[in-house]
Amino acid sequence: MKSLIDICDLSREEIDSLLDTANDIIAHPEVYSEKCRGKKLATLFFEPSTRTRLSFEAAMYELGGNVLGFSEAQSSSASKGESVADTARVVSCYADIIAMRHPKEGAPLVASMHASVPIINAGDGGHNHPTQTLADLLTIKREKGGFDGLTLGFCGDLKFGRTVHSLIAAMSRYKDIRVVLISPQELKLPSYVKRDILQKNGIPYTQTTDFESVIDSLDILYMTRVQRERFFSEEEYLRLKDSYILTPEKLRRAKSDLCVMHPLPRVNEISTAIDNDPRACYFKQVLYGKYMRMALILMLLGVN
């Protein structure tokens, strides 16, 4: 019985197979509408994340399955002090598969050690969020036709943004990738990610604080939120925040087939004036996330 805790739990072949299934679901949704008839997904959300929970629930409904669960810790037995291990054992009696969101890092891993059904990590604190990475990969695959040879730009908070680290790790398995890291000094990609992923896989990368000098080289631009609380001072935040906002002016120099992505929610780092630009892919990314969750549920349940 397999779970998905970290994107690195999946081999490249498994990811390619999930991408193929998602593409097939998009092409023939009717074929999949009864695949999970009689199956139940439990969404255990120990902290609220409406967006992710709805994506999982929509995915299960579109497969003809049912959903049960809770969306905050107060309404669960965790508020009475039940351990994650016990919750996992108990819910295994009711559901065929579990999607778990938890504020504590490693909680879904602990759940997977005790559950008798597959666990999907739907986000554990700031640690892992593998289904976001799956959504990102399907977006790139559909918008670019593949992964080899792409130049990927990551912009904003590259230090704490785990979605960036996971996507870089997943992309490192493909050929001729180049990475451009755009961030303030304070929020640079941690050196262990550079060493253990980029250098280890021989991926060429450049680091810059100057967004505008590199935007014309990118095939993918992955934007992230620059959070106020990451800065030492308010002045510094105010000085830097506008440098990492994507505006129509900055986009003018970009390639005509650039794909702009964002894990959402956005605050102001992408100007709404870009939303109707064909290069804006962040809302499609949400839709693709649902299809990848459908493909993942099918794979973990062993439904063909």
Next chain:
Amino acid sequence: MNIDSIKDGIVIDHIQSGKCMEIYRLLDLEKLDCQIAIIKNALSQKMGRKDIIKIDAAIELDFDLLGYVAPGVTIDIIRGGVLVEKKTPELPEKIVGVICCKNPRCISTTEQELPQVFRLADRERRIYRCFYCESMSK
């Protein structure tokens, strides 16, 4: 006890000077009722000064733990008064119940009876990461 002539036992040699009590505690040697000699600041050609622990019993040692806390020590296994084996413990792949995760957001800080598990992430740099949250040790 003649500390130079152990019949059946173990000598932990080349301990960095000053570290012998830490190893004594970590290996739970106070639980043993056999004779144990602790030699501090012995002169060593190689190290200047070193500590040595001699245990006069054929016990099982946790080599993984020794490899983590005291890499570079040598372990002499003595049987019938003869040195039968010399070992140098290496950094273990996994350490259970020795390091505590310092990340306040880690599940190991709240989940009851969860063992503290660290895995070797980088042998060269001696970096261990928490099995649950992947934070670095120390």
